[in-house]
Amino acid sequence: MSDSWIYSPAGEYLNRLSEHHLGREIPALLLMVLMLVVMLVFLAVSALFLIWLERKISARIQNRMGPMLSGPAFLRNRSMWVGGAFQTAFDAIKLLLKELIVPGRADPVPFVLAPVLIFGVSVAAFLVIPWAPALSVADLNIGLLYVVSVSSLTVLSIIMAGWSSNNKYSLLGGLRSAAQMLSYEIPLLFALMGPVLMAGTLSMQGIIEAQRELGVWFLVPSFLGAVIYYVAAIAEVNRPPFDIPEAESELVAGYVSEYSGMMFAMFFLAEFSNMMLVSAIATTVFLGGWAVPGFPLPEQPDLLYTLLGGAIFFLKMYALILLMMWIRWTFPRVRPDHLMNMGWKFLLPLAFVNLMICAGVAIMQAEARAAGEPVSRLAVWGIGVGALLLIVGALSLFREAERPYHLIPSPSEKV
């Protein structure tokens, strides 16, 4: 098997370290296991932190304190941001100790496999995320496609959970989720296609590199694409306002209704790690990843630059995550038919328009490359802002002229 398309910067770094200190390379299998374990621990700890953050942010938005009592006494009666800092850790321990209950009439194999699959898929998708200049577990040349294709299996585990629970609420949740995730995958893919066109590569590090070369984040020429991606991504991770598959008021907890203990925790962990995943992809594709304009890249990426790059990446990623939480606690849940209408009739056509704009920029890049001169940043900004203004103008005209109400029959009309 040729290894040219699998390149692991992190693995290479570890190998160099090991050669320097121990005098030999780490065996490939051990290296793989090592990196997987690091990834797993990182994701689990981040998810614990994010759950705590989500609870505190929801509390702040609703003028409450959130969890304040658990943890050491000296942290109590201080700011709401330190009280109850250990809440999710204790929750995790409680969930670990709980009995795993498989309902008697459930289909046991898919029932147990579903939570494993959903978390496994999300861990697998993280392998290509470029955390810092030379820090990604694997730098595949089909990186972005890999993430998208692997995470398309998430819906499968939700269907498995919904069906095998043998519960009508679970089944309805799984059904809704399958419809929602399949529909929103399409605008999501088209929104990502524009930046890929401009970068000319699917490799995650390559996309960051292309943005550094252009001198402008892909957010500028493809602002529309970024917004479409973000909306579709929120729908993909089933978070409010698109949490229709697990709408508490109608479906108990949707496809997770029958799960208990650690199996439930796996779904919960997967939700939060998927949230990180989509934010990390958005950071890479639209926000320039670990780079900021004016961030100089050294010849040999050393530890300082890796840490700095990682910090910048995390800053951007957490900004997107916070935005997602803010949206969650601000908007009410969307109705299923509105959701479908928005995905197919609004986001998808807009994604096509965005693709055309990006293709324009890509042509400009190709011409500049042929002429041997750098792409004018001003032109990219011009295209981005101009196209955005045009689209917003056209949409507002369209909305004034044709409110969608005409699609709905008036009370007097018989259909």
Place this chain on the structure above:
Amino acid sequence: MSPLLFYTVALVIIVPALAVVLSENLFHAGLSMIVSFLGIAAVYLMLSAPFVAAMQVLVYAGAIAVILLFAFMLTHDIMQPQRQSAKFQQTAAGAVCLILAGFMGRVALSSNWGDLNRQATEGVPLGVLGKSFLTDYLVPFELISLLLLMTLVGAIVIARKEEKDRTVWPEDEVGTDS
């Protein structure tokens, strides 16, 4: 490519494929099909075609099989194991399978494996693949999209039949914003 890995993957393809046909539980059959699809993706990976592998996962395992399971969930009363296919269906299916196996056996026997093996392990860059789709293989590429369009139109035609007896829910008439 190590033979042990290949035979493992081959088992991962064949055993679930048999389960698809033999399982009495339709939902299990659908899940087995996905495992089989993933195994095929692994074969593409071993042939140095990561792009095709990713597409296999995205399109077959992630979309087509999921739509299939989705259809199971919507279908009423599909979990009856006693639902047997007719005798003539079984005979016809067996005949088609035999013919297909014959064709594939012929292709397998007449291929020059050494040559193909060398080509396969070299791999093709993504750009070359894209270019050949839009130049040398433009007609088949477009024909496939036409096929998909036909399926889409067919699905809509079938689905629209129920339009006549659609009822209007009172909630739909008021308070629908956006």
